[in-house]
Amino acid sequence: MKQWMIGVDIGGTKIAVSLGNRKGKLLGKKVFSAEGGKKRRESMRRIRLAIADLLSVNQLTSRQVLGIGVAVPGAIDSQRSMILKSPNLPSWEHFSIAPVLKRVFHVPVFVENDANAAALGERYFGSGRGVGNFLYVTVSTGIGSGIVANGELLRGEGGSAGEIGHMTIVPNGIHCDCGKRGCLEAYASGTAIGKAVQRAIRKGAKPAYFKKMRLSNITGQTVTEAARAGDQLAIQARQKAADFLGIGLANVINLLNPRCLILGGGVMEHVEHFWEPMMKAVRREAWPMAFRNCKVLRSRLGNNVGDLGALALVLEGEK
Numbered sequence: 001m002k003q004w005m006i007g008v009d010i011g012g013t014k015i016a017v018s019l020g021n022r023k024g025k026l027l028g029k030k031v032f033s034a035e036g037g038k039k040r041r042e043s044m045r046r047i048r049l050a051i052a053d054l055l056s057v058n059q060l061t062s063r064q065v066l067g068i069g070v071a072v073p074g075a076i077d078s079q080r081s082m083i084l085k086s087p088n089l090p091s092w093e094h095f096s097i098a099p100v101l102k103r104v105f106h107v108p109v110f111v112e113n114d115a116n117a118a119a120l121g122e123r124y125f126g127s128g129r130g131v132g133n134f135l136y137v138t139v140s141t142g143i144g145s146g147i148v149a150n151g152e153l154l155r156g157e158g159g160s161a162g163e164i165g166h167m168t169i170v171p172n173g174i175h176c177d178c179g180k181r182g183c184l185e186a187y188a189s190g191t192a193i194g195k196a197v198q199r200a201i202r203k204g205a206k207p208a209y210f211k212k213m214r215l216s217n218i219t220g221q222t223v224t225e226a227a228r229a230g231d232q233l234a235i236q237a238r239q240k241a242a243d244f245l246g247i248g249l250a251n252v253i254n255l256l257n258p259r260c261l262i263l264g265g266g267v268m269e270h271v272e273h274f275w276e277p278m279m280k281a282v283r284r285e286a287w288p289m290a291f292r293n294c295k296v297l298r299s300r301l302g303n304n305v306g307d308l309g310a311l312a313l314v315l316e317g318e319k
């Protein structure tokens, strides 16, 4: 039986190519810059080289490979071979990646949105194993989710199901990168947390921790560090964002009645000053009947969720 699978996780800043088996054990991984998504040809060349390299180092040929799974941060067409829209990777839009890799390696290629892929990663290798109804929610620079309903990935009519980052959380609120106002992502993502502190400083707050820092260098990550060092403005910014996220998650629980929500992404790496206010909001806003059956968990796949998600696409594809 063919044991091995290749995962290609294309992100806005970096691309990871990994080799793994059916159980989600990673045998090797290569990471390189995505060139800001501008140089698609160069990135494709490096993806092909990385795959060939991983195979040869492990003394494998593509005959022993079940398939290649490709996760991309954007909308995928219904045949799941073409990248329709990807604000972070403009040069990849309307590009069919599957036929190119198929031609070189002669194995099936499966392309999927990255949040959906991560949900499948949880389904095959993580806390979603054996769970029929759950969501994987990533809280990072943006907020996205992949929904598994009745054991199947819920893609929706045009493939955009799960965009919880763009549910309206504040009418006429802060501008979101998507063009709308008041989206959850504009209040609860890592980016939003950084911007909230920037706004407070512009309005006259003078937190000592950020005294020597340029406004533009204040990000979700630096706010986390500041909060861990005890900075009150940073702690409040995280608590406020966590409250908004909790409201969003409660809406999702009310809508879908899932068994669990699995949370991942950079913001979830350090949950002090975040998890508690988030759960408080979930309890406050969720319908008790639905909340009673729902566990809210942190992903245990950690930094490998992208790679395992890409690998899971192959298992899902051959089903």
Ligand SMILES: [Zn+2]
Binding pocket: 165, 166, 176, 177, 178, 179, 180, 183, 185
């Ligand atoms: Zn939005």
